Amino acid sequence: MSLNRIGPTVAHRLLVSIKGCDHNIRGTPIDFKNFYTGMRIFISDRDSQLVIDRLKDRYESCPEFFFGFTVENGKLRFIFWADEVSKLNYKAFGHVLAFDATYQTDRYKMIFVPFTGVDHHKKIVSFGAALISSETIDSYKWLLQSFLNCHGEQPKLVLSDHDPSMRQPIVQVYGDVIEYTNIRSRIHLLVWNLFITPDTFESRWHYLIEMFGLQDNEWLNDMFDIRDRWLPAYFRDILFGCLMKTTSRCESSNATFKVNSTSANTLVKFMLCMKSRLNSQRYSQRIFEYKTSSASFQGSIGEEIEKHAFDLYTQIVFKEVRKEIMKGKYCCYVTNTKSVVAHVLYSVTHLDKRKDITNVFLVKFDPANNFASCSGMGFTRNGLLCRLVFCVYRMKKVDKIPLKILEMVSQCVDILRVDSEGLNSFAMKIKELKSVVFQKSFKNVDAVDDNETVFEDTIGNVNEGDDFIENPVAVQIKGCGKLRRVVGETDKNVEKASKVARLCRTCGEYV
Structure with a gap:
């Protein structure tokens, strides 16, 4: 308990x-x-040594388990670990990675850094975790290198939180401009527009800045200078680049770990708490898998391709795809057609929510295999076909979503399931292809045996030799302590509004 x-x-x-x-x-x-x-x-x-010994035992019993650590002056400084399930999750869902440090996780004030992604149920999935003693360039360099050593492949896109101290100046930056104009909503619409190109963003940004006279604003100019690091328009060409757009998923993951852990925890207890949360996370994933496999199809659009989408996708993803099929039927229409070599280019007009503004996109269709891609790059951004493609499919009477590589492999496995020789032959060919594409590397670490008493059965024991690892020294960290962030006018107004009015017994009025 x-x-x-x-x-x-x-x-x-x-x-x-x-x-x-x-x-x-x-x-x-x-x-x-x-x-x-x-x-x-x-x-x-013996806290640090117990943790390292437990990880060594885990590695000895499961070679797929990975961990690394650094010791300075005999004291534990960094530690990173990822089990076999985390490594499999990364192979399947590691296109986009988010990590965000969280504080006060143990008695030594080490900083907990979980690596988080999104699975095919649109739920949080873990790729590994780390504890570091400080937030320095060397710390994060070691951390990211350990992550690369573990998984052997870099993610396509990494999301991390901007310095929280930058949030407060927003109120000071905009001042009355935010209160008396619609600049906030206009900037939000511009920034989170997933369809525009970087050139279009830059021209519209300059137009807004000039309209509200903010050309000399230092904060806005600084954010514009680093636009290629945070703006979704600059990541539209990266596969699954918009699967996560902020670190909110990572913050949600941090919150789940804090449910079990407290700042008074020993390292041993923290590791046990995290194992408990990971088990809970993976149990939820199995529940969603069961719901997907046991769900029955109930059509609502009247399109044959809807049934095929139900068979292909998980239950949660299918709901999103069905929405795109419906939008492609009622909000999109083809306005022009042009043949180019072996492809056909369709100009598809899309009506927005207000029905008075239209946007035109190009969809390239290959009649030979029914493959299609659009200038809106919906599939590239989130891995799902968009309404523009489904509009063309409806016109061409395509009732099945073309299979990609993973679906083809899955089909082959299903066919060969009862043919052991054929399945082995297919597996060998996949392994040969895999060895050509990349090579695996594992880090070997010697294991230590431990065993004794009730405590030892629960948390393990250590052999206190010459290489005994001492506990880390508690340090002051960013975002922790008595010094809080600057309180702005917005926070003061919220605090005032939250106070309950008091009835004056003398004048009979609320004050």
């Missing part, structure tokens, strides 16, 4: 409720407290 932030006293009361009465419990609340205290005393200065 301590892995779920339940103390020994409450744990005892809960156990009494479950068992029926105190007589059915072995031990009193005092015994529970003594055991908890004894556990912390047993860990004490």
Whole structure:
């Protein structure tokens, strides 16, 4: 229960409720407290060594497990780890990666850095995690290199949070301009437009800046100078580049880990807490897999391609695809056709929500295999065909979504499932192709045996030799301590508005 932030006293009361009465419990609340205290005393200065030994044991029993650590002056400084499931998740969903540091995860104030992505159910999935003692260039350089050593391949796109201290100046930057104009909504519409090109963004940005007289604004100019690092328009050519647009997924992942962990945790307990959260995350993934496999099709659009989409995609993704099919039927229409070599170019007009503005996109269609791509780059951005393509498919009476490479492999496996020789032959060819594309590398680390007493059975034991690793030194970190961020006018107004009015007994008015 301590892995779920339940103390020994409450744990005892809960156990009494479950068992029926105190007589059915072995031990009193005092015994529970003594055991908890004894556990912390047993860990004490062996905390770091216990964690490393547990990771070594895990590696010895499962070579696919990866971990790395750094020791300076005998004290643990960095540690990174990823199990076999995390590595498989990265191979399947590692196109876009997000990571964001979170604080106060253990008694040494080490910074927890989980690496997060999105799976085919549009849910959070973990690719690995790390604990670092400081936020320096060397720390993150070591961290990212360890991640690359583990997975052997770089992600296409990495998302990280901008310095939180930049949020506060926004109020000071815009001032009355935000309060008395619609510049905020206009900038949001411009920034999050997934269809425009970088050139179009730059011309519209300059137009807005000139309209509101913000040419000399230092913060806006700084953000424009680094636009290629944060603007979605600059990542539209990267496959799955818009699967995640902010670190909100990462922050959600951090929040789930904090449900179990506290700033008073030892490293051993923190690792156990994280294992518990990962198990919960993966259990949820299995539930979504079951819901997808057991769901029955219920058509609502009247298109044959809708049924094929239901068979191809997970339940959550199918809902998004069905929406695109419907939009392609009711909001898009072909206005021009042009033949180019072996392809046909279609000009597709799209009506926006207000129905009074239209945008024209080009869709290239290959009649030989029914492959299609559009200038809106919907498939490149999020891996799903967009309404523009479905509009052309409806006109060409295409009732099946063309299979990509992964679907082709899956089909072959399904056909060869009962043919062991054919399946082995197919697997060997895939392995040969895989070895040509990339090579795997694993980091070997010697393992240490441990074993003894109840504490040792729970958290392990250490062999205190010459290479004994001491616990890290607690340090002051960014975003932590008594010094809080600058309080702006917006925060003050919110605080005032949250105060309940008090009735004056003398004048009878609320003040």
